[in-house]
Amino acid sequence: MTEQKATNVTWHEGEVTRADRNRLLGQKGATIWFTGLSGSGKSTVAVALEKVLQSQGRLAYRLDGDNVRLGINKNLGFSAEDRAENIRRIGEVAKLFVDAGVIVLSSFVSPYRADRDLVRKLHDDAGIDFIEVYVDVPLAEAEKRDPKGLYKKARAGEIKNFTGISDPYEAPERAELVLPSHQMSLQEEVEALLKLLGARGILPAA
Amino acid sequence: MTEQKATNVTWHEGEVTRADRNRLLGQKGATIWFTGLSGSGKSTVAVALEKVLQSQGRLAYRLDGDNVRLGINKNLGFSAEDRAENIRRIGEVAKLFVDAGVIVLSSFVSPYRADRDLVRKLHDDAGIDFIEVYVDVPLAEAEKRDPKGLYKKARAGEIKNFTGISDPYEAPERAELVLPSHQMSLQEEVEALLKLLGARGILPAA
Numbered sequence: 001m002t003e004q005k006a007t008n009v010t011w012h013e014g015e016v017t018r019a020d021r022n023r024l025l026g027q028k029g030a031t032i033w034f035t036g037l038s039g040s041g042k043s044t045v046a047v048a049l050e051k052v053l054q055s056q057g058r059l060a061y062r063l064d065g066d067n068v069r070l071g072i073n074k075n076l077g078f079s080a081e082d083r084a085e086n087i088r089r090i091g092e093v094a095k096l097f098v099d100a101g102v103i104v105l106s107s108f109v110s111p112y113r114a115d116r117d118l119v120r121k122l123h124d125d126a127g128i129d130f131i132e133v134y135v136d137v138p139l140a141e142a143e144k145r146d147p148k149g150l151y152k153k154a155r156a157g158e159i160k161n162f163t164g165i166s167d168p169y170e171a172p173e174r175a176e177l178v179l180p181s182h183q184m185s186l187q188e189e190v191e192a193l194l195k196l197l198g199a200r201g202i203l204p205a206a
Numbered sequence: 207m208t209e210q211k212a213t214n215v216t217w218h219e220g221e222v223t224r225a226d227r228n229r230l231l232g233q234k235g236a237t238i239w240f241t242g243l244s245g246s247g248k249s250t251v252a253v254a255l256e257k258v259l260q261s262q263g264r265l266a267y268r269l270d271g272d273n274v275r276l277g278i279n280k281n282l283g284f285s286a287e288d289r290a291e292n293i294r295r296i297g298e299v300a301k302l303f304v305d306a307g308v309i310v311l312s313s314f315v316s317p318y319r320a321d322r323d324l325v326r327k328l329h330d331d332a333g334i335d336f337i338e339v340y341v342d343v344p345l346a347e348a349e350k351r352d353p354k355g356l357y358k359k360a361r362a363g364e365i366k367n368f369t370g371i372s373d374p375y376e377a378p379e380r381a382e383l384v385l386p387s388h389q390m391s392l393q394e395e396v397e398a399l400l401k402l403l404g405a406r407g408i409l410p411a412a
Contacts, residue, residue: 015253016260024265047221054222059230059265061306071328072278072298075291085281092278093299100267102306122277 018128021101027058029098030202031123032193034107035116035172036135037164038150039142041181042107045135045189050105052190058203060103063090068108078161084115091119098128103202111163113170129200133193134175137182139164224334227307233264235304236408237329238399240313241322241378242341243370244356245348247387248313251341251395256311258396264409266309269296274314284367290321297325304334309408317369319376335406339399340381343388345370 022028032049034042046062053060069076073089076082087110094104110116116132123130142164143151154162161167172178177196179189197203228234238255240248252268259266275282279295282288293316300310316322322338329336348370349357360368367373378384383402385395403409 016256016266020260021265021267024260024263050222054226054230057230059227059307060222061227061302063302067302067305071301072295089278089295093302095277096267096269096273096299097303097306099273100303100306100308101265102308 018099018101021099025059025101026204027101027103028129028200028202029101029103030129030131030197030200031094031098031104031106031119032131032133032197033094033110033116033119034105034133034135035110035175037137037139037142037169038109038162039145039147040135040137041179041189042109042135045133045179045181045186045193046105046107048186048190049193052194053103053203056203058103059101060105061097063094063097063104063106063108065108068093083112087112087115088118091122094119095122095126095128098123099126103197109163109169111167111169113172116172129202131177131196131200132172132175133177133179134172135179135181136171137180141182224305224307227305231265231307232410233307233309234335234406234408235307235309236335236337236403236406237300237304237310237312237325238337238339238403239300239316239322239325240311240339240341241316241381243343243345243348243375244315244368245351245353246341246343247385247395248315248341251385251387251392251399252311252313254392254396255399258400259309259409262409264309265307266311267303269300269303269310269312269314271314274299289318293318293321294324297328300325301328301332301334304329305332309403315369315375317373317375319378322378335408337383337402337406338378338381339383339385340378341385341387342377343386347388 034046036042043064050060050062068090073086076086094106097104120130146152150159153159154165163169240252242248249270256266256268274296279292282292296312300312303310326336352358356365359365360371369375383398
């Protein structure tokens, strides 16, 4: 075990930093936090942005109910306390991804301002970008779309504490971007996001 | 808001997949799970491997006590239940990183076989690589090193339930790699890891 083998290993001083990883990826990791009513179009625009970023050679990753509620947060329910812990953990996971250099696309209703502000503070304290994107459609519009049939169930009393119906949605007061998805094409939404990411230095200048 | 702007946006069918991200990064995401006594050298080899991967243009990210215990798991203590939940959450976070295409270098004592096997199962069920690396040094060696002075405190009874002293360490029975760090140079350890990652297709053929 003590034989010295030929090697192409390069040794560096110091540990690998966030800046090193950003340089490797040619981007600056950041959290793009989509918030809005169920049915507002958060996931739709996140999916569209992810595709464009991938096609441009950028590494993005979506955090959403599918990969979070079934995994890291599978032991959480929908009480106010569990909702807060749900968002807190997502915020911490997002922060780790940004530290790794990834552009995180997070889409959760995240209805409470205090929870979102806590995630913003986590990022601010670490000196990393948190970009709150409010996907802003009127309740009537979201309810008309009702892609998962959830509003119907909430109106029928089959779902308790449903945001917009029996639970409040606290709109952002200082979102970095507002996307009224009922008045914009998906392409316009993505263009607005790319412009913002460029202006913030998250994407290199075109 | 309805004006059609010129755009360089490329639209793709379908959602971006793990395979797409692996292709973008030129590697296959995987979790390298270092387990062993406190002072065995888990973090030392993880840091060294991370540097070499970065120098080769690979995206790796270390999960350890510094960025996990203070963040996502800050509300967990050291009871048996909390230890299990600690490892479970780390496993879920690692799985998300691998889904994003990242090579995760996880270094935690993780003394219980059942906890590690649960993380392995999480990965197996998702069809992603979990590579258990047992950093195997005799207790006497780890205690002699005692880099954080923890063994001394444990012997003095100032730390309860300390792995190796007053709490068991359950050695892996089917680790993909065993590194007796007291009998190998750091460079030899890294070479052994690189060889394994190459053989598993996690790194492209040299």
